[in-house]
Amino acid sequence: MNKQLRVFFTILFLGALAVLPLRAEDGAVETLRRDLSAIFSDKRLADAQWGVSVYSLDRDESLFQQNAGKLYIPASNAKIITAAAALLRLGPEYRFKTRVMTDGVIEDGILRGNLIIEGFGDPSNPLRAGGKDPFAVFRKWAAQLKAKGIQTIAGDLVGDASSFSGAPYGLGWEWDDLIEGYAAPVSALQFNENILALKVRPGAETGANAVLSMEPLPDYLRARNDATTGSRNDTAVIAVERDFTGEQTAAAARDEIRVSGTLALQGPAVNRSISVNAPVIYYLSALKYALAKEGIDTSTCEVRESSVPPDAEMLWTHLSPPLAELLAPMMKQSLNLMSETFLRVLGLEAHGLGTAANGKAVVEKILSEKGIGKGSYVFADASGLSRRNLASADMFVRILTFMRRQSFFPQFYSALAVAGVDGTLKSRLVGTAAAGNVHAKTGTISSASAISGYVTTADGEMLAFSMIANNFPVSARIAGEVQNRALERLAGFSRKPKPSPKGARP
Numbered sequence: 001m002n003k004q005l006r007v008f009f010t011i012l013f014l015g016a017l018a019v020l021p022l023r024a025e026d027g028a029v030e031t032l033r034r035d036l037s038a039i040f041s042d043k044r045l046a047d048a049q050w051g052v053s054v055y056s057l058d059r060d061e062s063l064f065q066q067n068a069g070k071l072y073i074p075a076s077n078a079k080i081i082t083a084a085a086a087l088l089r090l091g092p093e094y095r096f097k098t099r100v101m102t103d104g105v106i107e108d109g110i111l112r113g114n115l116i117i118e119g120f121g122d123p124s125n126p127l128r129a130g131g132k133d134p135f136a137v138f139r140k141w142a143a144q145l146k147a148k149g150i151q152t153i154a155g156d157l158v159g160d161a162s163s164f165s166g167a168p169y170g171l172g173w174e175w176d177d178l179i180e181g182y183a184a185p186v187s188a189l190q191f192n193e194n195i196l197a198l199k200v201r202p203g204a205e206t207g208a209n210a211v212l213s214m215e216p217l218p219d220y221l222r223a224r225n226d227a228t229t230g231s232r233n234d235t236a237v238i239a240v241e242r243d244f245t246g247e248q249t250a251a252a253a254r255d256e257i258r259v260s261g262t263l264a265l266q267g268p269a270v271n272r273s274i275s276v277n278a279p280v281i282y283y284l285s286a287l288k289y290a291l292a293k294e295g296i297d298t299s300t301c302e303v304r305e306s307s308v309p310p311d312a313e314m315l316w317t318h319l320s321p322p323l324a325e326l327l328a329p330m331m332k333q334s335l336n337l338m339s340e341t342f343l344r345v346l347g348l349e350a351h352g353l354g355t356a357a358n359g360k361a362v363v364e365k366i367l368s369e370k371g372i373g374k375g376s377y378v379f380a381d382a383s384g385l386s387r388r389n390l391a392s393a394d395m396f397v398r399i400l401t402f403m404r405r406q407s408f409f410p411q412f413y414s415a416l417a418v419a420g421v422d423g424t425l426k427s428r429l430v431g432t433a434a435a436g437n438v439h440a441k442t443g444t445i446s447s448a449s450a451i452s453g454y455v456t457t458a459d460g461e462m463l464a465f466s467m468i469a470n471n472f473p474v475s476a477r478i479a480g481e482v483q484n485r486a487l488e489r490l491a492g493f494s495r496k497p498k499p500s501p502k503g504a505r506p
Contacts, residue, residue, distance in 0.1 A: 053397040069394050077450040100316050102116060121348065145315075172388035179241065196276065200212055201213070202229040204229075210238075331423070344359050385445070400464040458491070
């Protein structure tokens with residue numbers, strides 16, 4: 001066949017292809033892309049920047065992208081990176097340890113010496129991770145001490161948290177967040193998420209001081225009460241400030257706060273979650289309180305922080321539930337402290353010291369191994385509270401895709417919040433095809449809203465997705481509404497042709 005004929009038949013073949021109708025599934029994908037493009041063009045977020053990626057895990061096919069490779073502040077979607085790294089390096093069966101020791105002897109029911117607690121970051125004492133009783137572990141320890149014949153502790157309660165080092169906060173955390181429960185400092189010894197629940201109730205009459213109460217350790221926090229009771233028509237406005245001039249000696253380290261503002265007479269209480277300044281002292285104070293409640297005399301015990309003496313004798317080692325069980329509260333409830341703890345434990349296990357820098361080095365190595373270069377993102381903290389974090393929608397989809405292939409994927413998948421069911425997605429997408437379907441991590445800080453995870457289509461096809469909005473001046477609720485519409489569309493997506501209406505010609 002000469003050259004002219006070959007060219008002729010090639011043109012003829014290509015022309016025939018051009019007039020062939022698209023496959024139904026190709027048309028469905030194109031329609032999906034147009035619909036998603038319209039959804040993310042919502043006029044209420046005209047000034048926002050969107051980074052979006054949707055990927056079919058079953059077909060290895062990109063279904064939609066919008067600025068997918070550009071960098072955005074991911075907020076708590078950063079926890080996806082931390083959770084993936086923890087599972088990959090520590091493993092789903094990893095257990096956090098706490099050592100209980102003494103440098104004394106037991107005589108006639110008295111421990112003549114100190115009770116020493118050495119911590120390695122066990123995050124299971126927090127209320128949301130450990131059940132309804134924040135003192136449950138300490139009550140168990142009281143029973144173990146009694147079994148050893150100890151009724152009185154004559155020495156002190158000593159805490160060693162030196163397995164963690166460096167700043168107790170994430171890089172870039174804002175100073176005015178630090179009093180809030182969601183910005184509690186990290187420690188190798190932690191109790192009740194290192195927070196206290198503060199309740200401010202109106203007094204009995206106008207002009208009276210408000211009534212303050214705290215749980216679960218009622219007398220731990222010193223509070224200057226400048227909050228007053230107004231009239232029945234007043235709007236409740238309560239401010240809580242940290243007093244950094246309060247006494248912080250080793251023997252009596254306590255936090256001090258000032259509560260001010262006004263509550264409406266006979267109005268509802270105001271509840272605030274307050275972080276503590278000295279996590280080790282808080283931990284030991286809770287232990288002392290719990291032991292006393294269980295009948296062990298701790299009346300002469302001081303609580304103090306010190307290193308474990310060389311002659312200390314091991315009483316027992318307490319182990320946390322496995323890491324896979326702890327992922328669910330961290331991801332579903334978006335627990336910053338637990339995420340920051342995981343980062344430091346990654347550093348501890350890899351480099352012998354639990355610092356944020358050592359943990360970050362582990363995370364960066366893992367991402368590099370997965371083809372995500374160090375210069376393509378910024379990992380400033382493990383929880384996403386820092387505005388210095390930068391990541392792309394494409395990066396999250398790549399991590400989610402990799403996690404799908406792991407043997408522990410069921411644990412990772414079930415740890416994510418479920419739309420319309422639990423966690424930060426409990427009230428979203430209720431009554432839609434996405435409810436009970438979407439498993440995802442949300443993230444919200446000022447002018448940033450993100451959601452990344454998995455959704456199953458109407459055909460049973462699993463998709464990984466990431467939707468990140470930044471730099472919007474309106475409420476994050478609006479960004480959430482746009483994300484919800486997109487997720488509903490994905491949950492209802494089908495590649496199959498729609499049946500013709502009844503009576504229509506084929």
